[in-house]
Amino acid sequence: MFPQKRRTRVLAVVTASTLLALTAACSSGGGDQEANDDGTPSGELTVLTWRTDLVEDGTFDEYVEQFKAKYPEVTDVTVEGVTDYEGTVKTRMNTEDYGDVLAIPGSVTPDQLPDFFEPLGDQAEMEKEYRWLNDKSFEGKSYGIPVVGNVQGVVYNKRVWEEAGITEFPTTPQEFLDDLQAVKDKGIAVAPLYTNYKDAWALSQWEGWRGAVTANPDYVNEMTQTDTPWTEESDSGVIDGTIYDVVAQGLTEADPTTTDWEGSKRLLGVGDISAMVLGSWSIPQMQAAAEAAGADPADIAYMPTPSQVDGKFHTVAGGDYNLGINVHSKNKATARAWIDWFNHESGFSEAQVGLSPLIDGPVPAALEGFMAEVELITMNPAPEGKESLFADIDTASGIVTTDPKYRQQIIDDARSGARTKEQIFDDLNSRWAEGRADAGA
Amino acid sequence: MTTAPSGLTGPAVAAAHEPDAARPSRKVPGGVGRGSAWYRRLTPYLFLLVPVGLLLLLTYAPVVNMFWYSVTDWDGLDKTKNFVGLENYVDVFTDPDNVRVFLVSLYYVVGSFVQMALALYFATILSFKVRFKNMWKGILFFPYLINGVAIGLIFLNFLKPGGGLDTVLLNTGLESLVHQWTGDPEVANYALAAVSVWRYTGLTFVMFLGAIQSINSDIYEAASLDGANRWHEFWHIILPSIRPIVGLAFILGISGSLSVFEIPYVMTGGANGTETFVIRTVWMAFQRNTVGLASAMAVVLLVFVLVVTWLQRRIVPDEEVDLT
Numbered sequence: 001m002f003p004q005k006r007r008t009r010v011l012a013v014v015t016a017s018t019l020l021a022l023t024a025a026c027s028s029g030g031g032d033q034e035a036n037d038d039g040t041p042s043g044e045l046t047v048l049t050w051r052t053d054l055v056e057d058g059t060f061d062e063y064v065e066q067f068k069a070k071y072p073e074v075t076d077v078t079v080e081g082v083t084d085y086e087g088t089v090k091t092r093m094n095t096e097d098y099g100d101v102l103a104i105p106g107s108v109t110p111d112q113l114p115d116f117f118e119p120l121g122d123q124a125e126m127e128k129e130y131r132w133l134n135d136k137s138f139e140g141k142s143y144g145i146p147v148v149g150n151v152q153g154v155v156y157n158k159r160v161w162e163e164a165g166i167t168e169f170p171t172t173p174q175e176f177l178d179d180l181q182a183v184k185d186k187g188i189a190v191a192p193l194y195t196n197y198k199d200a201w202a203l204s205q206w207e208g209w210r211g212a213v214t215a216n217p218d219y220v221n222e223m224t225q226t227d228t229p230w231t232e233e234s235d236s237g238v239i240d241g242t243i244y245d246v247v248a249q250g251l252t253e254a255d256p257t258t259t260d261w262e263g264s265k266r267l268l269g270v271g272d273i274s275a276m277v278l279g280s281w282s283i284p285q286m287q288a289a290a291e292a293a294g295a296d297p298a299d300i301a302y303m304p305t306p307s308q309v310d311g312k313f314h315t316v317a318g319g320d321y322n323l324g325i326n327v328h329s330k331n332k333a334t335a336r337a338w339i340d341w342f343n344h345e346s347g348f349s350e351a352q353v354g355l356s357p358l359i360d361g362p363v364p365a366a367l368e369g370f371m372a373e374v375e376l377i378t379m380n381p382a383p384e385g386k387e388s389l390f391a392d393i394d395t396a397s398g399i400v401t402t403d404p405k406y407r408q409q410i411i412d413d414a415r416s417g418a419r420t421k422e423q424i425f426d427d428l429n430s431r432w433a434e435g436r437a438d439a440g441a
Numbered sequence: 442m443t444t445a446p447s448g449l450t451g452p453a454v455a456a457a458h459e460p461d462a463a464r465p466s467r468k469v470p471g472g473v474g475r476g477s478a479w480y481r482r483l484t485p486y487l488f489l490l491v492p493v494g495l496l497l498l499l500t501y502a503p504v505v506n507m508f509w510y511s512v513t514d515w516d517g518l519d520k521t522k523n524f525v526g527l528e529n530y531v532d533v534f535t536d537p538d539n540v541r542v543f544l545v546s547l548y549y550v551v552g553s554f555v556q557m558a559l560a561l562y563f564a565t566i567l568s569f570k571v572r573f574k575n576m577w578k579g580i581l582f583f584p585y586l587i588n589g590v591a592i593g594l595i596f597l598n599f600l601k602p603g604g605g606l607d608t609v610l611l612n613t614g615l616e617s618l619v620h621q622w623t624g625d626p627e628v629a630n631y632a633l634a635a636v637s638v639w640r641y642t643g644l645t646f647v648m649f650l651g652a653i654q655s656i657n658s659d660i661y662e663a664a665s666l667d668g669a670n671r672w673h674e675f676w677h678i679i680l681p682s683i684r685p686i687v688g689l690a691f692i693l694g695i696s697g698s699l700s701v702f703e704i705p706y707v708m709t710g711g712a713n714g715t716e717t718f719v720i721r722t723v724w725m726a727f728q729r730n731t732v733g734l735a736s737a738m739a740v741v742l743l744v745f746v747l748v749v750t751w752l753q754r755r756i757v758p759d760e761e762v763d764l765t
Contacts, residue, residue, distance in 0.1 A: 087727050090518055107730050108518060115520050200710060255624030257713050258601040395516075395729055398536065403728045408712040416626055 041337035042073035048080050048089060048102035050321060055081035063346055067338060070345075074334060096328040100335040103147075103321035106402070110138040110387035117143040118325040118332055120339070130343070130357050132319035134381035145339060146319025147348055148281070149355035151302075151367065151376070152208025153315055155282050156275035157268055158301040160188065164274075169303045169313065169373070173242045176306035180251045180275070189272035190253055193246050194264050196276065197256030197411055200404035205278045206239050207401065211316045213238045215309035217380045224382075224389045224441055227433035230425040236401075237425060238307065240410055244421045247414035256411055265289030269300065281320060283353045283366055302367065304374045313374045317355060389441060397435025399428060511736035517726065522733075529737035539738070542718045545630060546698050549717075552634035553694030556642050557687070563642075564649035565675055578650070585643035593707025596636045597623075600708075626714045633705045633715055640704070641697070645690050652683035692753050696746040718742060 054060050064077045080099065082088050090105050092098040093116055104117065119141040120126065123133055126142050136144035161167075161179070164186040170176040180192040196202030211219040213235040223229045229236045246252055253259060253273075267273045269290025276282070280302055287297035304313035323342065325335040342348060349356040353364045363371055382389060399406050406428070413419040419427075511529055513522040533539050563581055567574055584592070599605040600622035607619050622632040656678065664674055680687075702719040705711060711720035718738070726735035 090727075093518060107516075109516075112518060112520075116518075197712065198710065200712065255602050255621040257621070257623040257629070257709050258597070395731060398538070398729070400729050403724075405712075405724065405728070412626065412713055 040073060041071040041334040042075070043331050043334060044076045044078070045074065045101065045331055045334045045338060046078045046080065046099040047338065048082055048085075048099040050082060050085035050103055052081035052083050055079055059351075063342070063348075066346070067341055070341065071334070071337060077338070096326075098326055098328075100326055100329040100331055101323055101338050102326060104136055104144045104324045109391050110136075110382075113138045113143040113324075114141075114327075116324075116327055118327050118329065118335075119143055120145065120325070120336070129359060131355075131359055132317070132357065132378065134379070135319060136322045136324065137381065138387060139384075144322025144324040145343060146322050146357045147342060148320045148352050149317050149349070149357055150208075150279040150281050150320055151315045151317050151355070151370070151374070152205075152212060152279050153277075153302055153304045153370070153374075154275050154306075155268070155278050155280075155286055155300065155302055157271050157273075157299050159296070159299040160186075160271045160274040170306040171308045171313075173238055173245075173306055176242065177245055177249060177251065180246065181249070183274045184251060188274060190267055192251045192274045194259065194267065194273040194276050195243075195247070195252050195256055195411060196259050196261055196264055197253075197408060198259040199261040200408060202261065202276070202278065203243075203404035203407040203411075204402060206243060206407065208279055208316060209239045209277075209305045209307075210235045211377055211379050212305040212314045213307045215312075215314040215375075215377060217377050220379060220390060221382055221386075223432075224386065224393055224436070227436060228429045229432055230428045236428075240407065240424070240428075241421055243407060244410055244414045244424065247411050248417075252411075256415070266293045269293045269295040269297070271295070271299070275303075280367060280370075281352060281354060284351075287366075300366075302370045304370065314377050315370075315374045317376045317378055319357060320354065389439065392439040393432070393435040393441055395435075396438035397431045399431050399435070507736045507739055510733055511740050513733045515732045516730040517732040518730075525733065529734045530741070532734055533737050533741050539721065542716050542721050543699075545715065545717050546701070548630040548634045549637060549698035549701050550695060552638045553641075553698050556638045556645055557690050557694060559638070559642050560645035560649050560690070561687075564646050564653055565679060567650060568653040568679070569671070578647075581646050582643040584640050585647075587640075589640065589703035590707050592636065592640050593704050596704075597708050600632060623709050623713065623715075629709065629713050629715050633708060636704050636708070637701065645694075648686050648690060649683060652686040653679055656682045688753060692750050695749045695753075699745055699749075700742060 049055065049060065051060075060079045060081075064079065067077060068074050085103070086105050086107060089098060089102060090107055093105070093108075104113070108116065113136060117136075121142055123137045123140055123142045126133055126145075130145055132146050132149055133142045133144075135146075136142060160183060164179070164183045166179050166182060170179050183192040211217055214233070216222070216235070219235050223236070230240065231237045232241070247256075264273065264276065265286055266289045268276060268286055270293050283300060283302060286300045290297045290300055304315050307313075323339045325332055325339070329335050343357055350362060350364055353366045355364075355367070356362060381387075394401055410424055413424060510522070512524060512526060514525045514528075515522040563577075567577055571577065587595075602621060602624070606622065610616065610618050620628050623629050660678055661674060664678060669677070700719050701717045702723075705715045705717055706720050706723075709715045711717065711724070716724075719742070722735050722738040722742070725738060726732050
C-alpha cells in the first residue's frame, strides 16, 4: 500500500520528458537544416496523429505513399501515432519537438495559439474554402483546419427501436425517456442507454447537445454572461437533467463502474444496448463492430438531439481535431502541403463518415437521412477579447464542463438518490457563479 | 562478481602498456605510481557520477520545479507563469472536495492495519517448522511482484458483476453476499482497500519474516526450557525483537495510504466516491489544467508524509532491541 514516490512521479514524468525532449530536440536540430525557402514541398516531415488505429492498420502508410507520389521531392514522412494524445502532446509542447504537423490539443486556449502554431492564413479569407475555423482562430488568424466535421446527437440501433414500435425521432427529452422505457419494456439484454461511465470521456460527448437544444449558436458565449446556466430549460440543464433522469429511471446499465468502451460497440451492434450519446464520428466504429459480431451494420443509425425549436431538429456541426503547424517547424512549406493534401485529396472525411471541412464537400451516405431532417448550426466564436473567458470560468469554477468528472458525480447521485436534480443544479450554479467572480467576468 | 579482479588489475595493465617515452616527461619522481593513485581515487566518483547525475536530473530537479510551480498559476502549457504566492495552498485546504479525498485515505489506513496483522500472522507461522514453507512464502509474496496496473485489471474482471467473485459466491450458496463491488458506493472503497491489502501484504510479510529469522534460535530454546508455549514465544520474544520493523511498516502503511494511486485509478478512475488525494492531484494537473494547484497538492502530500514519519519517530523511538 505504499507507492511512496507517487507524489513526485507525476511532475517528475512531466519534467523528465521535458528535459529528454529538449535534449532530443537539440541533438536533432543539427541535421534538419535543409529548410526549403522556395516553398516546394521537400525533405522530411513528422506528423503526429491521435488515430493510432489508422497507423496500425496501414491507412496512414497509404496516405504517405500518395503524398510522396504527388510531391516526389519529399523524402520521408514519419507518422507518429500518439495514445493519450491530449496529455502526451500537451507535455511535448513545452519543448520545440512536437512534430511538423499535429492536431491542436483541446486544452490550448485561443490566446495561446500564436505561441505554438504557425498562422495558416486570415480567417476571413480561408472561410471561403473551409468550415468551422472559429475554434482555432485568434485575432483574425486561423491556426488550424479541421480534418473532418462531426454532427452531434445519439447513435442507436435502428432495428431494436423499430422492434419496440418506435419509428419517429423523439422530439423532447421526455419522449426520449419514454422511448427508452419502451425499449426496456420490450426486453433488452443490457440497457436501453449505455453511459460508458468507466471510460469517462464518453460522458463529455453529451456536451455536443449544447446549442442544439434551444437552437442557439451563441449558447456557450451566453454561459459566460449568466450565474445560472443550469435551469430546467437551458441547454446545460436539459443535458445534465436528461442524464440524471435516464439513470434515476434505471434506463442505463446496472453497474456503471464496470462499463467497457470496446465491448459497448459490439453490444450496440447486436442490440444488447440500444443507444449511446456520441458524435457522428462513432458511426464507422460501431458499424465495424456490428459487422465483426455478425450483426447487420445497416442497423446502426443516427438521431438528433431530442429537442425541437419551431418544429425542427437542430444539430451542432463542428470540426473534429484541427491540423496545425508547429511554429518551430523547419519544414513549414511541406507541412502546409500535407494539411492541404489531407483535406482535399486524402478522402479521410468520407472514410470517417464525417462532413468534409471543405464548404462544398460531399455528405457521406450514412448521414444523408439524418441531414434531411436536421438543420445544421455552427457555434459562434467568442467575442473579441473574450476568447479564453469560457475556459477561465470553467477552470476557476472547478466544474470543468469539458471533463466527465462532474457528470460521473451526477450519475452517482442519481443512482443513490443522494441529491435531487434541483440540488445538483443549485450546486453547479453556485460554483459557476464563483468561477465567474474569480475569472472577472 | 567477476568484475572485481579485472577492475583491480585494469589500471596496472594500463600502466604497463604506457609508452616508456612518456615517463621521463613527468616532473615528479614516481609519476606512474602517483598517476594511478590519483586515477584510482577518482574511480568511485566516476562510477557515482552517472547514478547521482540521473538522480539529480530525474528526481531533485523535478521536485525543485514542483515547488516553483506550486506558487504559480501555470496551466501546464502557457509560456508565462504568474507568481500567485500561497493562493494555491489556501485552495488546497479550503476546497471541500480536496478535504473529502483525505477521508477516502482512512479506508486504506484501516486496510494497512489489517495488512500488518495478516503479515505478522503469516510471518510468525512460517518462521516455525511448517510443511512446504517456501511454497507458502512464494504464494504470499507473489502479488507484490505483479505490476499495480495489472492487478487493477485482474481485479476489475474478478469483481465485475457476474465476474469471478460473484461466481464463487453463487456456487457456494452465498448469493446474499453478492454486491456491485465497485458500483455500490457503500462497498467500493472497502473493495479497493482489500485489493490494496492483497497486493502489499507480501512485502510487509517478507520484512517481518526477515526480522523474525534474525532472532537467535538459542533464545527460543531457552524459552521452551522455561516452559513457554508458542503464544509466549510470540508475545515475549518475536514481537519485541521486530518492533523497529513494525514501526517501519507502520510509517509505510500510513504514508502509502495517503498516496494510494494505481489500483483505484485503474479500477474506477476515482469515480463513485473512490477518489484519492493523488488521483485528484493528477486530475487537477491534466484535466483541469491547473498544474500550479496540483503542484501545491503534491507539496502538501510530501509534507504530510514527512510529518507522519517524524511523529512516528517521536512516539516510537528507534531503541536498540535487547532481549537479555
